[in-house]
Amino acid sequence: MEAQYVGESDGLTFWLARPQDYDEVMAISHGIYAGNDYLPHRYKIWMTEKNRVTIIARRDGKLMALESGLVVDGGKTIVMEGLRVCPTERGRGVAGVIQRVTDRYVKQLYPSVNTKRLTRRDAPKPGHMSKFTILARRAALTLTGEAERFKSFVLGLKTKLDSIEKTEGSTTINHQLVVLKDDQKLEALLLNPDLSTRLQLPGGAIIQDWQPLKPMESNLEILRRRKLTWLANISNDKPTFMSFYTHPYPIPFNGGSLRLNIDLYGEDLCLARQALITHLEQVMGEIHGTVLVHIYMPQALWAGMRKFCEGDEGVKQLGDYWEQMFLEREMS
Ligand SMILES: CC(C)(COP(=O)(O)OP(=O)(O)OC[C@H]1O[C@@H](n2cnc3c(N)ncnc32)[C@H](O)[C@@H]1OP(=O)(O)O)[C@@H](O)C(=O)NCCC(=O)NCCS
Structure with missing residues (x-):
């Protein structure tokens, strides 16, 4: 060529x-x-x-x-x-x-x-990228472990979730997350005009594995190409929580590892915990070797999610709090 x-x-x-x-x-x-x-x-x-x-x-x-x-x-x-x-x-x-x-x-x-957008880790240096506006910041939590350790990690999370629900008196019945298998249901959800406000979408966009996309008809085809697995609490027709994972892919980390990105939208910690468990269960057959899991979420969820994930011997937090920044500038 x-x-x-x-x-x-x-x-x-x-x-x-x-x-x-x-x-x-x-x-x-x-x-x-x-x-x-x-x-x-x-x-x-x-x-x-x-x-x-x-x-x-x-x-x-x-x-x-x-x-x-x-x-x-x-x-x-x-x-x-x-x-x-x-x-x-x-x-x-x-x-x-x-x-x-x-x-x-x-x-x-x-x-x-007429607009240029990008996402990046943490804030740009002062003076660098001064023409960009920061549209949103998402909190990120990274976990890592060998694939075979994730089964017992998830079992531990389930036990914790049961005990939290007993203590807090909340039940999963009130907070049911559903896998959105039906394309039409998913599209109706994404194209609902008040989705962005209800889920407080960062900068009004869905950031799928670092790619910000407005929830609009023309972007649905791009999202479909990614073959994502979506969850939402659709028991009423105004979901307040939505999440998905991107299929794990190889990265150079540690001589060759898998990277799994999970994106959470909505500020309900109970649903965020459930979503994490469900996505990890869904992905279990796809992982091998060392796995890095990056979970992106609203800042308000980070401390609770970190606490929920701590204490396992095989799957541990890697690094501390970090942020995904979403930036925009006009193109002249
Ligand atoms: C980040 C990186 C691309 C910067 O390249 P560089 O040529 O050394 O950058 P310089 O500081 O010499 O260039 C400054 C210019 O690049 C821009 N720039 C620097 N870092 C940038 C970044 N992360 N994203 C966008 N623009 C960046 C500055 O705004 C400045 O633009 P201007 O000339 O219009 O003012 C380079 O260090 C690199 O390849 N790093 C590894 C990969 C990486 O981290 N990429 C960042 C993706 S967010």
Whole structure:
């Protein structure tokens, strides 16, 4: 496949990324996100994904940087992902250059795009990204353990849940979570105009494994592609809680591990506990080796969820409180 030229700036040439650039992209990616990098797994998918633009920068033929974006929200928004610069080139403004070139190219290709969104771990450095507005912050809890230890971890969580419910006098009957298997039910739920307020969606979006998507018709196809397993308390038709997990995928952590992302929406701790148990049970047949579980949730849930998960010998918390930030800026 011949490389498609995009432009040049600051001594760099820019090209659309191709499947055969994979090894070079991986060569600049060592250690990114402390081993949690999704790109080794996603790169090939990105190459054919509809409405995605992935650009690489080269100097004297050598790969220097990569940036990618997915056009969502009915063509109005580009969600930027994957930004990285070759370690020896960092600190020289290359990230700024590739972002400007990508913005220009995206505007040419998709003139309707007027907003750029991205998610990142923790707050940007002062001065960096000053043109961005912070739309939301989500709390994140990370657990890790060997796959075979998760069965007893979940059993322990169930025992704890029973005892909490007895003490607090709440019962799961009042708080029933249902698996949303029916596409139509799920779509009706997601397209309900007051979903965002009821679930306090961060910045009015569903952040699926770091990808913010407005709950709107044109994004349903993207969510469907991800083959997520959704839960919600739909006993009344105005659910106050919703969650899903993204199928675990391989990451470089610890010489090769699986990453499982669970996203929780709504502030009911009782439902959040149940959702965690259910998602871990659902995923049990898919996990092996070392597993990193990242649970993203409203800040109000974090302390309660951490307490709920502590005390197991095999599955332990990794690191402390951290945040997923959701940022936006207008594209000129
Ligand atoms: C983060 C990283 C891409 C920064 O690249 P860099 O070329 O060293 O960054 P510099 O500080 O020299 O460049 C500054 C420019 O990049 C932008 N920038 C820096 N870090 C950024 C980030 N995480 N997201 C978006 N833009 C960023 C700055 O806003 C600035 O833009 P400007 O020139 O328009 O003002 C680079 O350190 C890297 O590859 N790190 C590992 C991967 C990673 O952590 N990616 C972050 C994804 S959120």
